[in-house]
Amino acid sequence: MGRRATQSGFFATIRRALSSPAVVMVLAFCGSVFFSAFWNLSMRKVANVVVRVNEVRLFGLFRSPQKTQQTVLSPLDSNYASQLASPTSSPVSSTPPIENAKRKIIGKHKKKSRDLGGSIKTSRAADVYPSAVVPSPPFFASARGSNVTLLVPTVSVEAQQGPCSLGRGGKLVNCDFHLEASEEIVASREARAEAVLPVTLPTASEFQRVGSSHCFRSRAGQHVSVPTFVIIGAAKAGTSSLYYALTTHPEVDAAKTKELNFFDSDGDIHGAPFVNRYLSQFERGNSKCARLADSADSQQDVLTGEASPGYMYYPPAAARLAWALPWAKLIMLVRDPVSRAESAWRFHNTRMCRDAQRRAPCTYSIVQSLFRKEWQRCETAVSRREPPSVLNQHGALVGEKAEEYARTLNDSAKEHFSEKAASFKRCAMSPDLSHNNLFGRGLYAAQLEHWLRWFPREQLMVIASEEYKARPATTLDAVGEFIGLPPKSFSSSKDPEVRASFRLKANGPVGGKGFTHKDHGHCARCPPVTKAESRYVKSFFPSYNNKLFELLGRSFDHWEGAEKDPAANEEPEEQLLVSKTIQEVETKEIFVDSEASRQKSAEPSDSLSPFPTLPQATVNPSPSPTRSPTFSPTPC
Numbered sequence: 001m002g003r004r005a006t007q008s009g010f011f012a013t014i015r016r017a018l019s020s021p022a023v024v025m026v027l028a029f030c031g032s033v034f035f036s037a038f039w040n041l042s043m044r045k046v047a048n049v050v051v052r053v054n055e056v057r058l059f060g061l062f063r064s065p066q067k068t069q070q071t072v073l074s075p076l077d078s079n080y081a082s083q084l085a086s087p088t089s090s091p092v093s094s095t096p097p098i099e100n101a102k103r104k105i106i107g108k109h110k111k112k113s114r115d116l117g118g119s120i121k122t123s124r125a126a127d128v129y130p131s132a133v134v135p136s137p138p139f140f141a142s143a144r145g146s147n148v149t150l151l152v153p154t155v156s157v158e159a160q161q162g163p164c165s166l167g168r169g170g171k172l173v174n175c176d177f178h179l180e181a182s183e184e185i186v187a188s189r190e191a192r193a194e195a196v197l198p199v200t201l202p203t204a205s206e207f208q209r210v211g212s213s214h215c216f217r218s219r220a221g222q223h224v225s226v227p228t229f230v231i232i233g234a235a236k237a238g239t240s241s242l243y244y245a246l247t248t249h250p251e252v253d254a255a256k257t258k259e260l261n262f263f264d265s266d267g268d269i270h271g272a273p274f275v276n277r278y279l280s281q282f283e284r285g286n287s288k289c290a291r292l293a294d295s296a297d298s299q300q301d302v303l304t305g306e307a308s309p310g311y312m313y314y315p316p317a318a319a320r321l322a323w324a325l326p327w328a329k330l331i332m333l334v335r336d337p338v339s340r341a342e343s344a345w346r347f348h349n350t351r352m353c354r355d356a357q358r359r360a361p362c363t364y365s366i367v368q369s370l371f372r373k374e375w376q377r378c379e380t381a382v383s384r385r386e387p388p389s390v391l392n393q394h395g396a397l398v399g400e401k402a403e404e405y406a407r408t409l410n411d412s413a414k415e416h417f418s419e420k421a422a423s424f425k426r427c428a429m430s431p432d433l434s435h436n437n438l439f440g441r442g443l444y445a446a447q448l449e450h451w452l453r454w455f456p457r458e459q460l461m462v463i464a465s466e467e468y469k470a471r472p473a474t475t476l477d478a479v480g481e482f483i484g485l486p487p488k489s490f491s492s493s494k495d496p497e498v499r500a501s502f503r504l505k506a507n508g509p510v511g512g513k514g515f516t517h518k519d520h521g522h523c524a525r526c527p528p529v530t531k532a533e534s535r536y537v538k539s540f541f542p543s544y545n546n547k548l549f550e551l552l553g554r555s556f557d558h559w560e561g562a563e564k565d566p567a568a569n570e571e572p573e574e575q576l577l578v579s580k581t582i583q584e585v586e587t588k589e590i591f592v593d594s595e596a597s598r599q600k601s602a603e604p605s606d607s608l609s610p611f612p613t614l615p616q617a618t619v620n621p622s623p624s625p626t627r628s629p630t631f632s633p634t635p636c
């Protein structure tokens, strides 16, 4: 009885208290404080989600402002990702883009919260990737359904310089660059952005793993081994030979073709369709992967990869690869930049001879070719007062070199140069990404530094092409181990095909399709690179080689001139003459008769002058200021 009275007294007190407006207000206040604390806590999670999504977002956010509809690379489907990221693959300890860009979520979470909607769930990274593979960031967006709109709170990224900035709503302001350069900026630019980003997330897993291998069976019943290594370059360093040799191994599958060039193409690289198109290049009926799937040998594995030497020199390829294949082992085969340039020069001239209606090969000597592209492009850009392109790491070196080049010019050219020096320099700082950029492609240090911003060091292997040539079996063993094959996979092999791959060959039947590098054959009418020309070309690379050696902590002795002091390359009179001729060739569009070129450039190699006498030029009677020269139709 007494107890009941106490209870009813208690409820009566509560009722009385609740009927008092003051008490209600106090309770409402406490409730809102509690709710907001809880909300902030959950938003912190959302911020983490956003960090991960930001990484993906970068591809879309930095598109040209003309493309108003920002397309965003979708994160890998969680199932797909967890299957691909094999626990046995090397750990990706952190995502370099995030580390490097030092993005911070500063968000005004409370304000944004409503926009996030209910379709996004956060889950621990471990649910998405095996925790050993991606310990950070701790959360990953895992949404079901498509076209989820994520609201990205304010983001800040570290910066250097550049013409554009990020304004409100994620819009790019004062910006004049295109997608390719933009990804560079992402990692290097101070900016704040508020962006609403449409993200399309695939819903279903496309692949099923065969045992614990890298081999998958697609929904369509095809077999695909997931790429785990990529030979990213350098062009003309022996990449075909290396790729061919690797694919002779019984546990390595070849892609449909050696060079897929997916990550350096300007096509649509976005989203799951891109990944699927890419993976379909590893889908082959009679592959080792298919055989493995049939045998259901759970102990075996099949590795695969591709070799696209264009990637190494194409900055956006690093970001794209880091997104699509973050676990990939990258192989950089580097060759003495001088002989690389010579090989490329011969190759491109041969191609010109073959493809372009049998036009004259070697219209430009190797010395002229060294800077031809940059020079032409910059001249045109500067004269048209075009805005300079975005600066980047490669470009900075090119710019530095462009100044050095300018110093070799004669007085009138110097004057001309100094007038335009500032804008020219800015222009030259933007790299010429063309295949026949003989100079830029040989600046490996810059390229390595760039790739290291996107991939951890342990995922990058740098090999000297000369070492591979000298010791193919040992090199292949090392590469094999690096990509996950057992030790001494090549040198201990009895397989005749594997052993045959040790023999030096530029060609090889790769990927069943078969390719021959017949075009490696040098055009008969190409004059040989004289020793003097070679010395001249050589004079540009030592400081860059040394930078590479510094980064690698070792040097390649056989790279001539590597130890040379760049200051020793003072230009004597003759060089001015040479440079003047180059300048004339570039600006006045001088036509060179290939036959004359061959005779004139066959200068005796023991000439006292370190610089070649350039090919005799025939001046076009009516030079036009257009960029693309017309070549004299000399038969090949």
Ligand SMILES: Nc1ncnc2c1ncn2[C@@H]1O[C@H](COP(=O)(O)OS(=O)(=O)O)[C@@H](OP(=O)(O)O)[C@H]1O
Pocket (backbone or CB within 6 Å): 234, 235, 236, 237, 238, 239, 240, 241, 242, 309, 343, 344, 346, 465, 466, 468, 469, 472, 503, 504, 505, 506, 520
């Ligand atoms: N095993 C080995 N080691 C080192 N170098 C080799 C090897 N095999 C081929 N080669 C030489 O490499 C040149 C072709 O390189 P790539 O296959 O990378 O060319 S490409 O970029 O794919 O077009 C080409 O160079 P050049 O002959 O000087 O043009 C090949 O002769």
